[in-house]
Amino acid sequence: MDSEQQQHLIEQLIPLLREKDFDDIFNRLTQDENSNRRFLLKMEIKRKCTPCRRVIDMRDELGEECLVHEFEGITHFMPAEAIGLFQSQCYLYRDTYTLGVNEALQHWQKHPQSKGDGSLPPPASPFRQYDVNPIPFASYYGRRQERMHFSSPVLIKFQDGEKLFAKSSDLSLGGMRVSVPYLPSYHTGAQVEVFFTGLERDTPNPVLHQPVGYQILGEESKEGKYWLRLVRSGEQPAFDAFLSDFIDANKIRYRVSVDYLLSAAIIKGYEQFYLPRMTGMPLFFGTGDNPNLEIALRTENNQHLLEYWRDEKNRDALAGLFSAERMKQLCPAPGTTVETLIYCFSHTVRSHIYFFSATAEELRQSGLTALFFQVGSRRPSWRVYKFSLEACELREADVGQLQGLENPQLQDILLLERLKQIGYCGLLQDISQESLREEFRQEGEFSNNANELQRFGHDLGAAPYEIETLHYVQLRKEARYIHKTAVAIKHNGRAWLGWTRDISAHGMQIELEEAFEGEKDDIVTLALPRLQELSKSMDLQRLPYRLVSINLTRTMLHLCIEGDPERHIGRQFFSLLIESNQNKLKAAQEQRRYRGMARALRNIYTHHIFSTPVYINKLKGAPKPASVGHAPQDRSLSRLLRACAEKGDQDNLYPLFHGDLLKQLIMNPLRAIEREDKPQEEEVYIASLRTPAGLPVFSSRLASSFQDMAEKRSFIELALRQGEFYSVLVGISRTGRPDTNFIANELDYIAKFAIHKARKLEEELWSVVGVGELTDTSQATLFRLGITPPIN
Numbered sequence: 001m002d003s004e005q006q007q008h009l010i011e012q013l014i015p016l017l018r019e020k021d022f023d024d025i026f027n028r029l030t031q032d033e034n035s036n037r038r039f040l041l042k043m044e045i046k047r048k049c050t051p052c053r054r055v056i057d058m059r060d061e062l063g064e065e066c067l068v069h070e071f072e073g074i075t076h077f078m079p080a081e082a083i084g085l086f087q088s089q090c091y092l093y094r095d096t097y098t099l100g101v102n103e104a105l106q107h108w109q110k111h112p113q114s115k116g117d118g119s120l121p122p123p124a125s126p127f128r129q130y131d132v133n134p135i136p137f138a139s140y141y142g143r144r145q146e147r148m149h150f151s152s153p154v155l156i157k158f159q160d161g162e163k164l165f166a167k168s169s170d171l172s173l174g175g176m177r178v179s180v181p182y183l184p185s186y187h188t189g190a191q192v193e194v195f196f197t198g199l200e201r202d203t204p205n206p207v208l209h210q211p212v213g214y215q216i217l218g219e220e221s222k223e224g225k226y227w228l229r230l231v232r233s234g235e236q237p238a239f240d241a242f243l244s245d246f247i248d249a250n251k252i253r254y255r256v257s258v259d260y261l262l263s264a265a266i267i268k269g270y271e272q273f274y275l276p277r278m279t280g281m282p283l284f285f286g287t288g289d290n291p292n293l294e295i296a297l298r299t300e301n302n303q304h305l306l307e308y309w310r311d312e313k314n315r316d317a318l319a320g321l322f323s324a325e326r327m328k329q330l331c332p333a334p335g336t337t338v339e340t341l342i343y344c345f346s347h348t349v350r351s352h353i354y355f356f357s358a359t360a361e362e363l364r365q366s367g368l369t370a371l372f373f374q375v376g377s378r379r380p381s382w383r384v385y386k387f388s389l390e391a392c393e394l395r396e397a398d399v400g401q402l403q404g405l406e407n408p409q410l411q412d413i414l415l416l417e418r419l420k421q422i423g424y425c426g427l428l429q430d431i432s433q434e435s436l437r438e439e440f441r442q443e444g445e446f447s448n449n450a451n452e453l454q455r456f457g458h459d460l461g462a463a464p465y466e467i468e469t470l471h472y473v474q475l476r477k478e479a480r481y482i483h484k485t486a487v488a489i490k491h492n493g494r495a496w497l498g499w500t501r502d503i504s505a506h507g508m509q510i511e512l513e514e515a516f517e518g519e520k521d522d523i524v525t526l527a528l529p530r531l532q533e534l535s536k537s538m539d540l541q542r543l544p545y546r547l548v549s550i551n552l553t554r555t556m557l558h559l560c561i562e563g564d565p566e567r568h569i570g571r572q573f574f575s576l577l578i579e580s581n582q583n584k585l586k587a588a589q590e591q592r593r594y595r596g597m598a599r600a601l602r603n604i605y606t607h608h609i610f611s612t613p614v615y616i617n618k619l620k621g622a623p624k625p626a627s628v629g630h631a632p633q634d635r636s637l638s639r640l641l642r643a644c645a646e647k648g649d650q651d652n653l654y655p656l657f658h659g660d661l662l663k664q665l666i667m668n669p670l671r672a673i674e675r676e677d678k679p680q681e682e683e684v685y686i687a688s689l690r691t692p693a694g695l696p697v698f699s700s701r702l703a704s705s706f707q708d709m710a711e712k713r714s715f716i717e718l719a720l721r722q723g724e725f726y727s728v729l730v731g732i733s734r735t736g737r738p739d740t741n742f743i744a745n746e747l748d749y750i751a752k753f754a755i756h757k758a759r760k761l762e763e764e765l766w767s768v769v770g771v772g773e774l775t776d777t778s779q780a781t782l783f784r785l786g787i788t789p790p791i792n
C-alpha cells in the first residue's frame with residue numbers, strides 16, 4: 001500500500017473512531033491488507049489519537065483576529081474560523097485534543113487560501129472529490145416558451161381569500177416567476193388568481209381587467225429573497241393573444257431569459273454524447289399483454305447485438321428472444337420497471353443455426369439452471385443479457401407539434417399512427433464477460449439429459465421487426481454505400497465466392513455462399529471480377545484486406561484495407577467509384593420507412609434510460625468525472641450514488657472509484673483508447689456497509705482481483721450479512737467532437753441574446769473527453785454464484 005492509499009484509508013477511519021464497533025469496522029476495511037500493513041495503519045491512527053498539550057498560538061500571523069479559546073485547561077489563541085475547526089476535529093477524536101487535531105490546525109494555518117479572506121475550508125472529507133452533478137435526461141420537454149425578464153406589480157389572490165402583493169420576475173405564455181415579500185402557506189398545485197395591476201396601469205387593455213388563473217408549482221429562496229413559480233391553468237385565449245404580442249413587441253426593451261433554453265441545450269448535448277456510445281440496444285414493443293418486438297434502435301456501439309441474432313440466411317432473429325409466452329411474464333404494470341437476465345447460446349447443425357434462451361426465472365422454475373449453464377457456457381456463442389422494460393407514452397416522442405398542424409403531410413400522419421402502436425420501451429444489454437465463463441461450469445455429473453433443453457429452443461422463422469439508426473454527428477471516418485457486386489476471396493489456398501453488401505473507400509462488408517475458414521485479423525486476398533471490367537489501369541484481382549469481424553455462421557465478413565492506404569489499389573478504385581457515382585449510390589444508413597421515426601424513438605428512450613452514463617470532463621487541470629446522467633425515475637444504483645453525496649441534488653462516485661479504482665476503471669483505459677475503439681469494460685464489486693450511527697462505509701474491489709471463486713463468494717456473503725452488495729459493470733469510451741448540429745437551433749437563439757452563454761455552453765461540451773456507462777450486474781453475479789440474498 002502506497003502512502004496515498006494509506007492516508008486515504010486513515011481519512012475514512014478517523015470519522016468512525018466514535019463508533020463502539022470501531023475495531024470490527026477496522027477489520028472489515030483492512031481485510032485485504034497483510035498483517036504488517038494493518039499494524040502500520042493501527043500505529044498511525046494510534047499516533048494521531050495521542051493526547052496533546054501543545055498550545056496553538058496564531059497571534060504572530062493573524063494578530064487581532066485571534067480569540068482566546070480554552071480547552072482541557074490549555075489556553076489557545078485562534079481566529080473564530082480556526083476555533084470551529086478545532087471543535088469539529090476534537091469531536092472526531094472522541095472529544096479529546098490530540099496530535100491529529102493539532103496537525104489539522106497546523107495545516108489550516110499554512111493553507112494559503114485560508115488567510116486574508118477569513119474563509120475556512122471544511123474539514124477534509126474523502127468523499128468530496130467524488131461529488132458529481134446530475135444531468136436530468138428528458139427534463140426539458142414542454143419548456144420551449146420564451147421567458148422575458150419583466151418586473152411589474154401583480155396581486156395574487158388565494159382560494160381562502162388571502163391577497164399577496166408581489167412583483168413579476170420573468171414571464172412567459174405558460175407561466176411566471178414572482179418575487180414575494182414572504183413565503184405564504186400553500187400546497188403544491190394550489191389554484192390562485194393573478195391580477196396584472198402594473199401592466200393594466202401601463203398598458204390599458206380590457207383583457208387585463210379580469211384575473212388570470214395559475215397554479216403554484218413551487219418556491220425559491222436566496223439571500224433572504226423569495227419567489228413563487230406559477231404555471232398557467234385554464235384557457236383564456238384573449239389573454240394569451242395579448243401576452244404573446246406583448247412579449248414579441250418588448251424583446252428588445254426587456255432582456256429575454258435564455259436560461260431554460262441553455263439548460264435544454266446542455267442536457268441535449270450530454271444526451272448526444274452518450275446515446276451513440278451506449279452498448280445496449282433500445283427496443284420498442286407493441287401494446288397489449290404480450291406485445292411483439294416492433295423496432296430496434298441501432299447505434300455505433302450496439303451493432304454486435306444485431307450481428308449475433310442473424311440466422312444462416314442472414315435474417316434478423318432477435319424477435320425470437322421475446323416470445324408471446326415470455327412477454328406475458330415480463331410486461332410491467334404502468335409506473336413499474338421489470339428487469340430480468342436472459343442466458344443464450346446457439347447450436348449449428350448442417351449450416352442451420354438454432355437459438356436457445358432462458359430467463360433466470362424460467363431456469364429457476366424448470367430446475368435446469370446447472371444443466372443450461374454447463375451446456376451453454378462451453379459454446380463460443382454463450383451470451384448473458386440484462387433486459388429492462390417499462391411502459392411508454394406517445395407524448396414522450398415529442399411529436400405533439402405535428403398533431404396541431406392544419407394540413408399535416410402524409411409522412412407526418414403515418415409517423416404518428418406508427419408511434420401509437422408502441423406501448424413499451426426496453427433495453428437489451430450484453431453483460432457477458434469472457435473471464436467469467438468458468439464460473440458457469442459446475443463440477444459433477446448431471447442426472448438431466450441435454451435434450452431437456454429443447455424447451456428453450458426458439459421457433460424457426462422469427463417475426464420481422466424494423467431497425468432504425470440513431471441520428472448523431474457522423475464521426476465515422478467515411479460513409480458506407482450499399483452496392484452489390486461479385487467477389488472472390490482467397491485464404492490459405494482456398495477460395496470462396498460471394499458478393500458485397502456495402503462498400504467504402506477503406507473497407508467493405510461481404511456475404512459468402514459458404515462458411516469462411518479464418519479468424520479475426522487474418523489477411524485475405526480479394527478479386528472483383530465484374531468491377532475489373534470498369535478499369536483497365538488498376539488490377540482488382542489481388543487486393544489485400546484484413547478481416548475485422550465475422551458473424552456466427554461465418555458467412556458475413558467485415559473487411560478493411562491492409563497496407564499503406566495511399567498506395568492501396570482497392571482504396572484508390574473505390575474512392576474514384578464513389579466520387580463518380582454520388583447520385584446513384586445510396587448511403588447505408590439512409591433506409592428509413594418513416595421520416596422522423598429515429599428522432600422520436602430517441603426522445604422516448606431518454607425518458608427511460610436504464611444505465612447510468614458518467615461524463616469525464618477536462619476543463620481545468622486533469623480529466624475527472626464531472627457529471628452523471630439521470631433517468632426521470634430512480635434506478636437500482638440511485639441509492640448507491642447518493643450515499644456519500646453532500647447535497648440532496650448531487651451524486652457521488654466514491655463507492656465506485658475510491659482509492660486506485662478511478663485510475664484502473666476510467667483514467668488508464670481512457671488514455672489507451674481512441675475514439676473509434678469499442679468501450680473498455682471492467683466489473684467492480686462493492687460492499688456497502690453501515691455503522692450503527694448510519695455512516696456509510698464501502699469496501700470496493702475489481703472483480704478480476706479475486707484469487708478464486710471462494711474468495712469472491714466470501715466477499716459477497718460478508719457484504720450481504722453486514723449491509724448490501726453491488727456489482728457494477730463499468731464501461732468507458734473516448735468521445736469525439738460534440739454534436740452541435742443537434743442543438744444548432746438552441747445555440748443560435750442563445751447567441752442572439754447572450755453570446756457569452758453560448759460560448760460557455762460550447763466550451764463545456766468540448767471539455768467532455770470520455771463517456772462511461774454504469775450497469776448494475778448485482779443480480780447476475782448472485783445468480784451465477786448461486787447466492788441468495790437474505791430477506792430483510
